[in-house]
Amino acid sequence: MTVEFVCVGTEILLGNIVNTNAAYLAKKCALLGLSCYHQSVVGDNEERLEETLRTALSRSDIVILSGGLGPTKDDLTKEVAAKVFEKELHEDAHTRQRIEEYFKNRKSRTVTENNWKQAMVPEGAIVVDNDNGTAPGIILEADGKTAILLPGPPNEIQPMFEKDIEPYLNKRQPEGIYSHMVKICGIGESRAETMVADLMDEQSNPTLAPYAKTGEVHFRVTAKAKDEETAEKLMQPMIQELYKRFGDQIYTTEEAVTLEEAVVTLLKEKHMTVTTAESCTGGLTAGRLLNVSGASDVYKEGYVTYANEAKEKLLGVSHKTLETYGAVSPQTAHEMAEGAAKAAGSDAAVGITGIAGPGGGTPEKPVGLVYIGCSVNGNVRVEEFHFQGNRSKNRDAAVVNALTILREELLKV
C-alpha cells in the first residue's frame, strides 16, 4: 500500500519554516510498512492545491495532507478535498461542541464567527478529534483512495497521528514494521559499520541500517511482521549479535533513551553522584545531564571555569600545572576532574578543557584539541581528542565524549 504527503503552507514555500511534518509523517508511515514515493509542498491556493491533490490520489492509495485547516478564508484544504471527493460540507454537531468547550477551557479567548468554519466537515467523512486545537482531522474514502486531512502545527498533528491515525492505518496495512534503535557510544561511525558489514549485506528481515549522530552511532533494527511479538522474535537474534560485537558500548536499544539518560540511570543504580567542571564546553555538559528529569538525585552542583583563576579557585588546579602545561593540557584536565569531585563532594566528575575555535589555536595546540578528564571514586582517566568541526560542533562533540567516558568508567565500578 502506498502513501504520499502533501504539506500545505506558504510559510514552507518561503522557507520560513522547515517541513518537519513531512519527515515526521514519513518516518511514522515507513514504520507502519507503507511505501512512500512522493512528497510535495503547495501553498494555500485553490487551483494548485486541487491539481496537486488529484495528482497525488492518481498515483498513491493514501494521501495525507497537513496544514490549511485553520479558521481563516486562506485555509482551503478541507474545501478543496471535499470538492475533489465530490462531497458537500455540513456542520458537525460534535465538533461544534468540542470547539465551544475548547474555548471555554481557555478563558482568555472568545470564539469568533470564523471558528465555526472548523466545525464544517465533508459528508460521510470520519471526523478525528483534535485534543490540542480546534481543527478536527478528517478522513475521506472513495473508490479505493483515501485522503487524510491533518492540522499543520506539530503539537496538534503528532498527538492526533499517534492516537487515531496510526491505529487507522494499522488496520489498513496489517503487516507492520517494528524496530529497535541500538545506540552505541565510544566508537567511530566507519569502524562500527565495518564491524557489522556482513550483517548489513545478508539482511532481509530484520534489516540493519546505520544512523550517524555527533559522537555516537545508532543502528536501526527493523522487522516486518503481523504483530509486535512476532517482530521481537525476528529482531532479538540480530540484537544479541550486536551485543556480542559491541558489548557495553551499546547503551540502549530503545529509540527514546538518550546518552545522558543512560548515564543518569547508571548513576542512580550505583547510588553515585556526579559533577562537571567545564572550560570550552562552558556548562553544556551540565545542561545536558540536567535535562534528564529527576537528575537532582545524582547532580548537586557544577562549575564553569573559563578563566585560569577560576580553575585554581573553584577546582584547586595548581598554579604550577597551569603555568607549566597550560590550561589545555592532560594535566589540567586531570586536576579539573579530581578537583571538581573534591569540591562538590561527589563520587564522579568530568573536567573538560580545550580550544573550541575559531580563535585561540596554535601549531602545538590547534583548534579542536580537547582534553577530557574523568574521576570516579578517585581514579582519574584523561583522554585527548582532535575535533574537526566549527566551534559549536566541537563543543557538542566534547560533551558527548565526556558522557561516554563517564559511562565507561561508571561501568567498571
Added chain:
Amino acid sequence: MTVEFVCVGTEILLGNIVNTNAAYLAKKCALLGLSCYHQSVVGDNEERLEETLRTALSRSDIVILSGGLGPTKDDLTKEVAAKVFEKELHEDAHTRQRIEEYFKNRKSRTVTENNWKQAMVPEGAIVVDNDNGTAPGIILEADGKTAILLPGPPNEIQPMFEKDIEPYLNKRQPEGIYSHMVKICGIGESRAETMVADLMDEQSNPTLAPYAKTGEVHFRVTAKAKDEETAEKLMQPMIQELYKRFGDQIYTTEEAVTLEEAVVTLLKEKHMTVTTAESCTGGLTAGRLLNVSGASDVYKEGYVTYANEAKEKLLGVSHKTLETYGAVSPQTAHEMAEGAAKAAGSDAAVGITGIAGPGGGTPEKPVGLVYIGCSVNGNVRVEEFHFQGNRSKNRDAAVVNALTILREELLKV
C-alpha cells in the same frame, strides 16, 4: 520568474532526514525575488524522477534539483536531467582534474572507478565547481527553461549556492530582494504585532513580516530593488520607525547577530564581566554565552547550583531564605544573583531558579514557574515567569529571558 525545488533521496522519503535543503533553497530564492509555488521530493528512481522533473519544468521557469549526484549507480539525477534536456553526457576534463586533486589533498582515500562518473556532464551545460566535495553543480538551459543540479549534502550545496548559483540567479532576475532582520527581546509576540499592525497593513515596498522565536520576536524588513544601496534607502525609514516604537528592545538589525552576541558585545563595550548561577537551566545560560567566540573577555567562571546546599555553599544564599521561601522564590533568585557576582568578583550576574517540569510542581508553585535575578553593579532586579512548555522549552525560555533582563540592566549603566 518562478522557481521550484525537486529534492531527490530515499532517505527523505523514509523520514530519516529532515528536508533542510528545501527550506534553505526556498529562503534564498524568496530573497532573490523568485516566486515559488511547488516543492517536491522523489526517490532515486529513474521513471518517477523523470516524470517529476518534466512536471516541474512544465510549470516553473527554473527547477533546482538537489541530491542524487553521487558516484554510485543509484545516483540518477544527472542522467535523468540529460535525458529530459536531450543532451549526451561527456567527460569534463576540468572536473576530472578537480576530482583528482580533491583526492590527492585527502591522502586517506583513493579514487575508485565510480568517481569518474562524477566528471561526466551533459553537453552544453554550465559546470559549477564543488569546493567541498566531488560532484560538480550543473546548469542546463533550453527553450526558456532551466534546470540547476546541486549536490545533496548541506555543507556542499550551501557554499556552492552562495558562491555561484546566487550570482547566476541574480543575473536572471536583476531586481533583487534585500532585507534586514529587526530582532526584539523583552516583549511578547502578539503585543509586538499589535504595535506594528498599521505598518504591516500599509506595506508594499518594503514589506514587514513577523517571525516568532522562543522568547524573542523578529521582524523581517524586505525591499525589492535593483541594488543594495537603493534597497537600503527604501528600508531605512521603516527601520527607523521600528526603533521609534520599540527603542532599546531592538538588539540588532542584522540576520546573523544572536541575543547572546549582543549581550557579550555590550559587556565588552562597557568593560564589564558577568557570571551565571543556574538551577533549573543547569548551565545552559553559561553554555549559550560561551558559544560567542571571545566571550572569555567577559566571562571567567559560573556555577550550576542544583541542590540547596550548593546554593548556600557556592553563592552564599542564606539557609533561612531557602527554608522560609523555598529554592524557587524571588528571594532565592535575588540572593543567587547577588552571591554569584560576589563569588566570581564580576560586575554582573544572573541567577535562575524554577521548576522546569515535568515533576516537581505544586498548586502554589506549578511547573513553569521561574524566577530570574539579575545583579548589575550591586543593583538587583528579580522577575517572575510562568512558562507553558515542556521541560526543554521552559529551560530555553528561561535562558532567553535571563539574557534579555541582563541586557536591559546593562543598558541602564
